[in-house]
Amino acid sequence: MNATAAPGSAWALLRLASPQLPIGGYSYSQGLEMAVENGWVNDSDSARRWLEDQLLLNLARFEAPLLLAHCEAAAQDDWPRLLLLAAEHRASRETRELQLESRQMGYSLTQLLDGLPELDQQARDCFASAGEPGLAMAWALAARAWQITPADALAAWLWGWLENQLAVLMKTLPLGQQAAQRLTSQLVPVLSQAQRDASELPEAAWGSAPFGLVLTSMAHERQYSRLFRS
Secondary structure (H helix, E strand, C coil), X not given: CCCCCCCCCHHHHHHHHCCCCCCCHHHCCXXXXXXXXXXXXXXXXXXXXXXXXXXXXXXXHHHHHHHHHHHHHHHCCCHHHHHHHHHHHHHCCCCXXXXXXXXXXXXXXXXXXXXXXXCCHHHHHHHHHHCCCCHHHHHHHHHXXXXXXXXXXXXXXXXXXXXXXXXHHHHHCCCCHHHHHHHHHHHHHHHHHHHHHHHHCCHHHCCCCCHHHHHHHHHHCCCCCCCCCC
């Protein structure tokens, strides 16, 4: 029996979702650190509400369907559409911090993939055409290289987002690992709903207006003392 993991296997999915993927996701709070500083998030209940609102009112309405479309275009070798989606993603970053986060994480993932044999020449050419690929484009090409389905790539992205947000809470609140696991149990059904909503949302309906998140992200740029880059 061949002991080598098949392309697109659970190993590939775990690799993409792993917090050990060296793209710096742990460096960013996406405004959550500022929400803690302002007292809007101060315990498990308020943290759950913040994360649930982010998932259902923001990510599921725009970020997640846009990322899924990136992954579908990459899987279908539809390079013009992938580049168009990447430009849309870049233009949608509402604050300097969110833009820098996507650009830095996209650059790090691009550098990682560039050194791996799984990345074929078509994907390398697409990276070269993109100039400064953001995280969504790089994520889609990583999923393509490791033969992960678009649906699974979206699930991995949502899981990674939640893990990073919980890590922020454990560093900024008196929130221990057991409390974080209880939050995870409460939010896993919300992750599933966000994935389902994103998958079913027609492109004409993409969009969200996360004014609170944007204002929090802007304020975080000027926070006096902080642990995270955004």
